[in-house]
Amino acid sequence: MADIAFLLLIFFLVSTTMDVDTGIYKKLPPIPETDQPDEEIKVKKRNVLAILVNRNDELLVNGELLDISQLREKTKEFILNPNNSEDLPEKHVKTVPYFGDVMVSKGLVSLQNDRGTSYEMYIRVQDELAIAARELKDEKAMSKWGKVYSELDKEQQDAVKKYVPMAISEAEPKNVGGKR
């Protein structure tokens, strides 16, 4: 009996792995229908946070050279626009369940990278944006329910999501700075 069990045990030890797959989850935008006319959606310049990453893994955010460590704060400031500044996104009144009528930012994050950008840098940028989004949500959830976002129930999470929207649009990459 024990021999058979040992045999099976060794078989499973050898043929299986234990690692849990973790990663950053993203949804790709579907390919637009070809018969539809190409309608350019006009977005005001102040509503866009344009992040460019070149092939030397340098960051240009709205025309300003930035270090990756500053990106999180920059993004949060962009979405929140605490002083209703002229160059940061506009807000519009929106009715959100639980919160009532609130000012919701129209901001949009646009990410563009070069074909020579390293994958590591790309993931770091994505990660920083994700952290910024999570911290904003946590802040709102904390002030309303005294709990972090992940502990809320589904409806509350949806409400917070509507309150602090985080739209990231990824542009098709281009060869910034010439061919290698």
Next chain:
Amino acid sequence: MSKFRKDGGKDTPEISTASLPDIVFMLLFFFMVSTTMRDVELNVSYVQPQAKELTKLEKKDLVSNIHVGVPLRKYQKTFGTESRIQLNDKFATVDDIQAFIASEREARKEELRNKLTTSLKVDRYTKMGIIVDIKQELRKASALKLNYSALQGADEN
């Protein structure tokens, strides 16, 4: 005196092995439950990037993996040292991805096909060009659920 000698002369009784199968079975079940089958032999090596805001991939059977990395040394003569795509057991090009997704869908039950997630396991020094091509192909194959596989990085705050 003789009384003690008689006792000491006896062999020590052997440890009972009656519970051994139980212990081994317990271990066996533990490993059966906590592990998953190794899916493919890797022909490329990769070091995944680190990130902090991670989600766990829940249903392993609904994940298809695309590996991108530097070919192992034994393949470098034929495939070079630039990052390559590996689908299943073979090296592939970007054009093969749509067929790969189709076959992955085919292997799943009808009702689960739209729940398929693609996990990109990519070496951190890969250039984005190849990733963008893959993403474009995935969009064409309408496999829109994507996971950039990454490891838990150290938290600085």
